[in-house]
Amino acid sequence: MPIVSYKEKLVNSLKPVIDVVISGWGSYIPIYRISVEEIARIWGKSPKHFREELLIDEKAVAGLDEDVATISVESAKNAIQRAGLNPKQLGAVFVGTESKPYAVKPTGTIVAEAIGATPRILSADFEFACKAGTECLQCCVALVGSGMINYGLAIGADTAQGAPSDPLEYSAGCGGTALIVGRKTHEKEPVALLEGSVSYVTDTPDFWRRPKRDYPSHAEAFTGEPAYFNHVISATKLLMEELSLKPSDFQYVVFHQPNGKFPLKAAKLLGFKKEQVEPGLLVPYIGNLYAGSSLTGLSAILDIARPGDRVLLTSFGSGAGSDSFSFVVQDGIISKRDRAPKVMDYIKRKRNIDYALYCKFRRKIVF
Amino acid sequence: MSVPRYWREIPQRTRLEGQKCGCCGTVNYPPRARCLKCGSTSLEQYRLPEKGSLISFTIVRNPPLGFERNAPYALGLIELEDGTRITAQITDVELDDLRIGMPVESVFRKVSEDGDAGIIRYAIKFRPTFCNP
Amino acid sequence: MRKVAIISYGLTKVDKHWNKSLRELFGEAAKKALNEIEIPSIDAIIVGNMCASDLSDQNNIGSILADYIGAIPTTAYRVESACGSGGAALLSGFTSVASGMFDIVMVGGVEKLTDGIGKETTYSLGKAADAEYELFYGSSFVSLNALMMNRYMHVYKTPREAFADFAVLMHKNGAKNPYAQLPFEISRETVLNSETIADPIKLYDCAPVGDGAAVVILCPLEDAPKYSDTFVEICGISGATDTINVSSREDLLSLKSTVTAGMKAYKMAKMSPADIDVAEIHDTFTIMAALSLEDLGFAEKGKFDKMMNEGTFEPGGIVSVNPSGGLKSRGHPVGATGIYQAAEISMQLMERADKMQVPNAEVGLIQNIGGSGSNTYVAIMRRCR
Numbered sequence: 001m002p003i004v005s006y007k008e009k010l011v012n013s014l015k016p017v018i019d020v021v022i023s024g025w026g027s028y029i030p031i032y033r034i035s036v037e038e039i040a041r042i043w044g045k046s047p048k049h050f051r052e053e054l055l056i057d058e059k060a061v062a063g064l065d066e067d068v069a070t071i072s073v074e075s076a077k078n079a080i081q082r083a084g085l086n087p088k089q090l091g092a093v094f095v096g097t098e099s100k101p102y103a104v105k106p107t108g109t110i111v112a113e114a115i116g117a118t119p120r121i122l123s124a125d126f127e128f129a130c131k132a133g134t135e136c137l138q139c140c141v142a143l144v145g146s147g148m149i150n151y152g153l154a155i156g157a158d159t160a161q162g163a164p165s166d167p168l169e170y171s172a173g174c175g176g177t178a179l180i181v182g183r184k185t186h187e188k189e190p191v192a193l194l195e196g197s198v199s200y201v202t203d204t205p206d207f208w209r210r211p212k213r214d215y216p217s218h219a220e221a222f223t224g225e226p227a228y229f230n231h232v233i234s235a236t237k238l239l240m241e242e243l244s245l246k247p248s249d250f251q252y253v254v255f256h257q258p259n260g261k262f263p264l265k266a267a268k269l270l271g272f273k274k275e276q277v278e279p280g281l282l283v284p285y286i287g288n289l290y291a292g293s294s295l296t297g298l299s300a301i302l303d304i305a306r307p308g309d310r311v312l313l314t315s316f317g318s319g320a321g322s323d324s325f326s327f328v329v330q331d332g333i334i335s336k337r338d339r340a341p342k343v344m345d346y347i348k349r350k351r352n353i354d355y356a357l358y359c360k361f362r363r364k365i366v367f
Numbered sequence: 368m369s370v371p372r373y374w375r376e377i378p379q380r381t382r383l384e385g386q387k388c389g390c391c392g393t394v395n396y397p398p399r400a401r402c403l404k405c406g407s408t409s410l411e412q413y414r415l416p417e418k419g420s421l422i423s424f425t426i427v428r429n430p431p432l433g434f435e436r437n438a439p440y441a442l443g444l445i446e447l448e449d450g451t452r453i454t455a456q457i458t459d460v461e462l463d464d465l466r467i468g469m470p471v472e473s474v475f476r477k478v479s480e481d482g483d484a485g486i487i488r489y490a491i492k493f494r495p496t497f498c499n500p
Numbered sequence: 501m502r503k504v505a506i507i508s509y510g511l512t513k514v515d516k517h518w519n520k521s522l523r524e525l526f527g528e529a530a531k532k533a534l535n536e537i538e539i540p541s542i543d544a545i546i547v548g549n550m551c552a553s554d555l556s557d558q559n560n561i562g563s564i565l566a567d568y569i570g571a572i573p574t575t576a577y578r579v580e581s582a583c584g585s586g587g588a589a590l591l592s593g594f595t596s597v598a599s600g601m602f603d604i605v606m607v608g609g610v611e612k613l614t615d616g617i618g619k620e621t622t623y624s625l626g627k628a629a630d631a632e633y634e635l636f637y638g639s640s641f642v643s644l645n646a647l648m649m650n651r652y653m654h655v656y657k658t659p660r661e662a663f664a665d666f667a668v669l670m671h672k673n674g675a676k677n678p679y680a681q682l683p684f685e686i687s688r689e690t691v692l693n694s695e696t697i698a699d700p701i702k703l704y705d706c707a708p709v710g711d712g713a714a715v716v717i718l719c720p721l722e723d724a725p726k727y728s729d730t731f732v733e734i735c736g737i738s739g740a741t742d743t744i745n746v747s748s749r750e751d752l753l754s755l756k757s758t759v760t761a762g763m764k765a766y767k768m769a770k771m772s773p774a775d776i777d778v779a780e781i782h783d784t785f786t787i788m789a790a791l792s793l794e795d796l797g798f799a800e801k802g803k804f805d806k807m808m809n810e811g812t813f814e815p816g817g818i819v820s821v822n823p824s825g826g827l828k829s830r831g832h833p834v835g836a837t838g839i840y841q842a843a844e845i846s847m848q849l850m851e852r853a854d855k856m857q858v859p860n861a862e863v864g865l866i867q868n869i870g871g872s873g874s875n876t877y878v879a880i881m882r883r884c885r
Contacts, residue, residue, distance in 0.1 A: 065477045067487070427640060478638065
């Protein structure tokens, strides 16, 4: 049972002093895919469990010339295109990831320079496993909402590696999403209004990676109830309670997607319907994008949502924690939607590869 | 490649920043001290377009030092929408599908790195235009 | 301006000279050139070389070689123009004699490509291209030429075989050249079945990697009879540049540097392409040969294959092209190639070319390119009786 103490309600939901809206959004998914069949073939396993129970068909694989910086740059450019901004208007560029190109040197500066946002910019990389992207979002909301900056760019992107033959190898995918948030009063074509958010965090070591290891370790079944479900459900329940909302108030709900099973189960436990979850459920086609996962689900929803729709977003990051947000879609979404490629455009652009090319691209071949 | 040499050309190689001659209108990319065409020094900063078409290509099968991991890869000559021509790698493409005349668009990608301890070098490459929103 | 003659030449065989150093190769060529003639002194030594700094860890080549051939205190220096270093040295030497500054000048070229191993050598050679905007992206030197070849074939619909046939012609000529690195005949199939290096360029479209040295001795034309029975006059010479980047060229399928250098050399010599009996042109790759022949005025643009079919360039044809076997068969010791060309044309005009001799060769032309066409030197020489 999820551990949610209603008596712990000492703070209200995180609401900025100034109303914050989403001004733009954009994603990027690499062209390459590897199917669960192809991975299973190498390790002598049956793909059935992955396809039918975990609902993963294939995952996106970063090419040899791609990394979190390149994924972030394209996502950011798409978001800027939709927002209709000059990059110099951005006050912050944050990148959330667990597969940084450099252990020490911020990806944020590489992105900020490539998009032309430097030098009057705040920038850093965030790590909180799969919720690093929504961490960036929280901080951008805070900077905009306090009046410190006009626009903030929050990116969640990953090129996570699954250890060979480990179950996570079947789902660890690559891709990312960028969101630009700004002040409601400044925005002529707002995309979505942020109603409020909740962050719910505990020290729960369900999945981790020590510095000298190439691949993460995890506590298998422990990653379920005490980790994913506790935090996702607690954060979401607290958000709905504090905003006085119920599941039927939402058109769409996006949860972090380590596989297809967990978000559908969380939805059921919280009282949401399958139809609210499915439009944002991308993991069957591209795998788990880690820090890009829930944000990319949100991006796919923004690609189709109508003004007035309410959207719930709850991320999950191992270690562990969840950020839960409620957005109400605004009129600006109509004119902005077609300014950049949609998530489905990237999903449809695909080329399947075999395990040998997968090893070459993911640099598993020692030179 | 030295760190300063990489860093200096970041605007040119990742944002396609060149120059336009205030005198004769010629685009100078890479940038120059004096215009290639008329020798004028009144050169203004100019951002090259992001789309164009492939006017020639080759497939590098014997890569130079530092590019061994990447073979085979495609190198192309691209004519951008404003007529400027540029050399760059072509990515996200099946090598057999390369055609002169193919529409291409710029993308920010990794080009090379100095082993696993040195810096990573990024620049613009081109891929087949996939979506015209 | 004084008229200038070549009174003597010396060359080594082009080969992978594992047991000869840069200095030894140059010494061999210099001794051969000096043995032919009796001169009071050498007033200057100008040497072309591209890769010694990278592959032999050696700069200050002028001093090294002046020392080695016992010529100190003569002034000596290197000129560098990538694979056009030889041509640059010749232009430099010509200028120093024509101006009256020096009387007897030794102009040479030397290259030790085998001091580097495989990729080190091609990396060094690659530096002829733009380090920041071509090499940075992983272009090899071959790939830049492949871009031109692919475009040429697309625009002019030239069959692949035409290029193969040029390589075949080079080997046919080179088989008669005792100095050639690859003195054997090949077939069209050899070329077409050889390994693809960078599509569409195959191994047999490319000049081989080798070492060599060549030297010519220049002096004022009026003094030449004093030193030698046989000599030739350099009656036209020039150099010109084009953009370093292939992508920036005004016309991707024309080497403007060759057109310009050629025009200036023809003008100086008061001649036209029709006057040229024999030419040594710069065929690093078969595509370079096609572009060079067209840009020197020996073929109309895009008509390279037609002229090949008509035998225009065969020995004894309208213009005998590369009777030495060219870069493809004689070889391409990069910084020395331009001087090899000068020596080979001198041989032809002095009627000392033996099995390679083109009958009635009165006027010869050399064309030496640096980089992918960014720099060309053209010289026209005429027989003197």
